[in-house]
Every structure is written in C-alpha cells, then in structure tokens.
Amino acid sequence: MASASALRLSEISPLIVQSEIRSMSVECDRMGGVNLAQGVCDTGVPAPVAERALAAIEQGHNIYTRLDGIAVLRDAIAQKALRYNGIHADPESEVLVTSGATGAFYAACLALLNPGDEVLLFEPFYGYHANTLRAQRAVPVAVPLENGNWAIDFDRLRRAITPRTRALLINTPSNPCGKVFTREELAQIAAIVEEHDLIVFTDEIYEYFVFEGAQHVSFATLPGMASRTITISGLSKTFSITGWRVGYLIADRSVLGTIGYFHDLTYVCAPAPLQHGAAAGLVALPDEYYQAMARDYQSKRDLLCGALTRMGLTPSIPAGAYYVLADASRIAGANAREKARTLLAATGVAAVAGTAFFAEGRGENLLRFCFAKREEDLQRACDLLGKL
Template identity: 40%
Template sequence: MKPHARRLDGFRQSTIRAMTERCVAVGGINLGQGLSRTPPPDDLLDHATAHFASADHSYSPAHGDAVLRQAVARKLAEYNGVHVDPEHGVVATIGATGAYNAAVLAHLDPGDGLLLPEPFYGYHRTVAEIHGVVPQPVRTDAPGFRIDRAALEAATTDRTRAIVLCTPGNPSGHRMPPDEIEEVARFAADRDLLVITDEIYEHLYYGDEPHRSPASFDLLRDRTITVSGLSKTYSIPGWRLGYAAGPPELIAPLRIAADALSVCAPTPLQQIAARAFTLPDSFYARTRQDYRRKRDRIAAAFRDAGLATNDPEGAYYLLVDGTPLGGDSGEVAETILSAAGIATIPADAFHLGAAPYPYVRACFALTDADILRVEEHLSEVKWP
C-alpha cells in the first residue's frame, strides 16, 4: 500500500504548528502561532452559557444558520460598506481558512495561477497547492509592503486567474490604503481576475483610518469574495467560525464546495456567536487599545534585546529582524527559542523561496502575565 496520495508529496506539517510543538516540548513562551490568548468578551461567554442548551444541536443548512448569516450581512453593510444577500451571498464555514479553501476549490482549476503578495499567510499557499493551483508570489518590500502594478505585472502569466489580498496583513501588519486598493482593482479589472480577500483582522488596527474592504470599491464589487471570521476579534479561534460573502454568482459554487468539505459549521456555535456582532463600538476601541499596548511592550522588549522590529499598522504580529544573530530565518528562530525560551515563526514560512532577510514573526495576542514573562526572558538573554 502506498503511504499517501501523491498530491501530498512535498508537503509537511505547517511551520507554525511545528514551532508550537517545539515550544511546548521545551516549555517556552509561544509567540509563534496566533492562538488569541486574550480572553473572549464576557458578554459573549455569558450568552453562550445561558443559551447553549437551547441552541439547535443538529446540522445547519450547508450555507449556515440564518441567524449568523443575517448578522454577517448586517455587519458587512454597516461596517464594511459591502452589501450582500444573507440567503444567497453568505456562507458560514469552519473558520476563515475554511472559507478560503472553499473559494479556491470552487473557482480555480489545477494549473491555474493565484497571485499571492509576499509575505503571505502560509495557509494561503498550502491550500492552493493542495488543490493543484500554482502560487505566483508578488514582491512587496519592507517596511511598507505595498502592492504595485509593476510587481503584479511581473508575477502574472496567461494562467493567472485570481489574487489574494490580506488586509490587515498576516504577517506584515500592512493595511491597504484606498489608493493601493484602487491600483489593484484596476489591474484585476484589466486582467479579469477573481479577488479573494482575507479580512480576519479587520477590527485590529492602530491608526485613525477605519478598515477599508476591497469589495466596497466599485471595480471590485462584482469580482470579490470577502473572507473573514470571528476567531481573532473575539478571541475564539477554537470555535472555528468563519464566512465567505459576495455576489450570488460567486457564492453559489462556493456553497457547494463548503458543503462537500465540511457539511456545515457547528450549529450551536453559529447561533451563539451571532451575539458578537451586537457588541458596542466601545468593545472594538478597547480591544484595539489593548493590542496596541501589548504590541508596544513586546516590541520594546525585543528592541532592548538588540533586535529591531517593524511597526505594524494592524493584526497582532511583529516582524523581528534577526540579522544580528546570524544565519537564515530558521536559524534565527532556533536561536531565539534556545537562548530566550521564546517561539517565533521563521520568515521562510511566508515566502515561496528564501525570505529577503532573516526575520521572524512574533505574535503579541498574549495575556499580560505572558508578556511580563517575555520581557523578563529578553531582559536576561545572552545571545550566542
């Protein structure tokens, strides 16, 4: 019997999960995986406790429970400026990655090209490759990480069918401003490309400008699948609730794919989690303020230890420059883990080839107790 399907040849466990296991084995502090160790909102937990028994414990419709779909549609209209039909334009999924997986399966054939601006979220590449889709990296440069027309042209071939936009970006923290979205929109229209957005960090940003969803721009409205979820904003990644939204003609095949992949997202959690969309604006403001404070503390700790960081505009990751430690990004991550007891993710996980410089990603979605431990470890570290 052969050991596995040939489509998995060359694939290994994700670097993010592998580093989490390494961290657990050495008793380290995990700044690698985005585990959202900050607590969920009390209102949501209280609602879950009060209503779990009375929730529906059977299957939901394949595209999701009506309560959640309607809540998502209202939120998209009010917050994102994206108007969708909750019956035909929204699909609830097993996390945002489930929505992305269904979008790729529904709309791209093996051999099709998918533009991925680097640095990219590793699962965007892995999911594409498992479905036989060819990742086409689009170069962006630190510290701005802006996508420009020249880089898009250089990465595109006659097989290119779609582009993924992640804003705020994982791992970069870059937020796409309107002029950048418009430049990408013109390119996508000229090339007739599908646009898949990942907006899982849409509420986590640190400047004054609000989040801008690509699908709210005229040129992208009819060609964009918006992907997001509840994991990051509400610190409930284990609930595995995401969604895809867009025009009915784009969502109809995605609905079939999502059904085939997982039947449905957990019904009682869908119904309970819809409560999250009723939280007041003050919750989001407090959340951003709290993450900004955590970002600044972790960044200061790395800088005091001699390692420069970027200044992310959104999401909850820092890019830490490991150049002073020597070696490639994998060696830098090993040095930080062995010398400081802190797990990070090497840059090569976010690039199709070698990263342009030896940085690592560090997550700051931590409890204050863990942030204090990070500060203590880095204040005492002696680099080899």
C-alpha cells in the same frame, strides 16, 4: 494489511509539510517557554458570545444547520458588513457561514479555481493561503512587497500576471507584516484586476485590529469590485474563539451557492451552537468593544516592539493584525529556522522563522512574533527576551 507500495502519497503531499508555527509551538511547550510563535489568541471570550453558545447547547441546537448557516448569524453578518465594511450583502443569497476563514477560502478555491490556475499572493504571505492553493493543484505566485515598508511595486505585480493568472489575494490587515492596504493601493489593484479580469479573494480576518491612523478598507467596496470579490472573514480573532471554527464569506449570488456546496462537502456546517454564540456577539457587542480591543492590541504591539528594539531585533512596526516581523541578523544561526531555535534555547521565547512567509530563499533574516497574548504573558516574554 496494505502493501507498502499501495500506501503511496499523492503527488502534492511533499509540498504540504508541517507548518513551522506548529513545530515551534511543540518545541516551546516541551521547554515550558512563552509561545509567541502561534496566533493562539488566549484572551477571554466576550460574555454574550460564551453565554449564548452554552444556552444554545442546552436548548438543543446541536444538529446540522442549513448549509449556509443559521439565519440569525447570516443576518448579523450582513448587518455588520454594511455597518463596518460598507458592503451590501443579501443574507439569504450572498452570505455563507463557514468553518472559519480557513474553510471559507478552501471552499471558494474549490468552487472557482482549476488545476494549474495561478493566484497572486503578496509576499510575505500567510502560509495557509499558499498551501491551500497547492493542495488544490493551483499555483501560488509570490509578488514581493518592498522590504520593511511593505509598499506594492505595481510594475512587479503587472509582470507577475500570465495567461494562467486567475486570481489575486489581498490579506488586509496582513499576517505576518501587519500591512493595512490603503484605499489608493486598492484602487490601483482594482484597475489591474479589471484589466486582466481576475477574481479577488480577500482575507479580512484582522479587520478590527487596526492601529493609530490606519483604516480598514474592504476591497469589495471599491467601484465595480463587489461582483468579482470573495470577501472572507471570521470571528476567531475578534471574539478570541480560534478553536470554535466560525467564519464566513460574502460573494456574488451567482457563485455563492456553489461555494456553499463545496463547503458542505468538506465541513457540512460550522458548529451549530457556536454559530448562535457568534451571532449573539455580533448583535450585542457595541462599537466600543472593537475600539477597546484595537487599543489593547496597540499597547501590546508597543510593549513587544519596545522590547525587540532594545534587544537589537529591529521590528517593522505593524499598522494592523497582531504580528511583528523583526530583524534577526544578530541571532546566531545559518538560517531563520536555526535563529528561531537559538532564540528559544537562550530565552524561552518562541518565534517563527520568517521563511515560513516567503518564497524559497527569502525571509532568512526575519522572525515573526505574535502579540495576541495575555498582558502578563507578553510582559514575561519581553522580560525573557532581555536574556538574549
């Protein structure tokens, strides 16, 4: 047996703690509550997606695929990217199928960043983005959005740039605040990244979850930006297949091959039969599928935001994605973690402490609720919130 001293953890290990989301989910399961903490997305998988994946298993598509993914899926992604996003991508050299958007970002960082490189993240941010950077010895630098309306303070963004800044990350629609970046905002960001010659990572996993008048704009479609942008997305949310681990990225051919080698090294490939399922969904599902999904999530958003408002947990109404940040000032607790636990104990509804999405010391008065739930579960959560 190794001596205790041989089992020293790496220097970065203390930075990577279990996410609040997972620990709230565990606690919620223990209590038999309704979990609005995690974006588990337990709605049904579209029939063409599930049927093709099952058929692919039976037809023997169970071995490693090409490291950049099967041709039918890369073709389907390139066509979808052109049709929906307006991005031109060659499926042979500019599309990489990955182990979820998570694997895409991990591999892209390995290929493009050096230890100590600073990467700008708008705050509130998705915890995995910050931790992926830390895990690779890069430095996440939070640029706070204006509280409540999530506007960008461009002076603040400029001030955050140092000689070590290498990249900027845009998550639109955003987890956790639901911000959908406008074309005007993206144009101003484009001018800044051009001036400072930065890489841009975009995480567009919620691209189809946009409500009312909001419109999803891909940063890579702004003039001159495609060559410096790594566009990341996936099917986890759109097809309710978070456990399948199928995502992708689109990048300039000059770097895509190397990102692919790093992805191969970490994940080898996305699950082969599930790649077939995802491709079938992209090819078969009409625009109406995506529009109906957005309408469905908008009504779930309204249901949850209504219940939160009635309880005095004033929500910031999201324009996209499927999370709500709500003001938790009236819930007892010294900090957001305690408030989340008070709420769970009092109502059986799990939410996540806002601090999970902010740099140290911020987000203490916020809780994040997820509405990617079956209608009846969400209704139950709204009823339970009434106990507060």
